[in-house]
Amino acid sequence: MISKFNFASLLIDWSDQNIRKLSWRYEKDPYKIWISEIMLQQTRTKHVESYYQKFLQKFPNIQSLAKSNIDSVLQAWEGMGYYSRARNLHNTAQIVVKEFGSKFPATPHELIQLPGIGEYTSAAIASFAFEYPIAAIDGNVIRIITRVFGLAIDVNNIYGKKTIREIANHCLGNCKSSLFNQAMMDLGAQVCISKYPKCDKCPFGKICIAAMNEITHELPLKKPKPKLKNRNLHYVIVKDSKSKGLIRKRISQDIWKGLYEPLLFETRTPKYLEEDQLKELICKEIKGRPGIVVTEKKRFTHLLTHQKLMVHFYKISVAKPLILKNNSGYLIQSLKNFENFAFPRIVRKYINF
Ligand code: SF4
Structure with a gap:
């Protein structure tokens, strides 16, 4: 030796x-x-x-x-x-x-x-x-x-x-x-x-x-790769008549804890949400039932160490000012002000309206 x-x-x-x-x-x-x-x-x-x-x-x-x-x-x-x-x-x-x-x-x-x-x-x-x-x-x-x-x-x-x-x-x-x-x-x-x-x-x-x-x-001997968990995330980026949107802080013991994110929904299958479903999601958080227009939708695969994410993004215009329901966990913020919050990298790339 x-x-x-x-x-x-x-x-x-x-x-x-x-x-x-x-x-x-x-x-x-x-x-x-x-x-x-x-x-x-x-x-x-x-x-x-x-x-x-x-x-x-x-x-x-x-x-x-x-x-x-x-x-x-x-x-x-x-x-x-x-x-x-x-x-x-x-x-x-x-x-x-x-x-x-x-x-x-x-x-x-x-x-x-x-x-x-x-x-x-x-x-x-x-x-x-x-x-x-x-x-x-x-x-x-x-x-x-x-x-x-x-x-x-x-x-x-x-x-x-x-x-x-x-x-x-x-x-x-x-x-x-x-x-x-x-x-x-x-x-x-x-x-x-x-x-x-x-x-x-x-x-x-x-x-x-x-x-x-x-x-x-x-050498060194390879360790078996961990099995990735598949998840399907749907981020709904809302813009109201005053150029404001909805965000919240992630607080659960999950990926990206402490960062901010737009309206989120998670599904079992990687399928785009329909317009009706998107409207229901938005209306769960805000008062009234304003009309919505889906202006764009895209999706990306994003790999983390133990998870494979299919991240769907929807950009949605709402004709009226957003008013939160009392029990909503979201905040209303000017879209311009989004730069002052920390978002996961994949969300930051797509969040600008
Ligand atoms: S230590 Fe690595 S780079 Fe150096 S001779 Fe051995 S295998 Fe080659």
């Missing part, structure tokens, strides 16, 4: 020549590292770059994030998806301010207790900000370790995770953990990629078991 000294030194030598220039590279402020790491969960690096700076302009430190309104955090997050990350950021900021005197804890053990911070993120923050000696294990690291050491193990069970963690920490040895972890991420993102790894450009090319045996496509 490759010695820990060889592994880390080969990696760091490669990294010296190939480091990626990212906005958060060399950052030592745990707040900024935390923001970048949460953004990078499930989101591509390029996409994060544009959001990272804007988010920090709006919330430059943990205190500003903690005292902000959750709606403004969700709005700054709009377009990133996986909105539970934004809610956890807000929640964690309040805990760090109240319980840790606005100072981030410095150990993975303490960090992992905070909402939205898992094993990888706690190790990343502790190593990048505080040089805590720990390997941060993400998908990149799992790919490199299983391939270099030829490990055909299930990396999703406890035994597999423990094996990867032990080998990665063994490889880290006495190397500076921030350099080691950044180099592993860069190598996984640029060279040891999922499909067609660039073994000729890799510092481990001559010793990697998967490369030498031409089995890189087999």
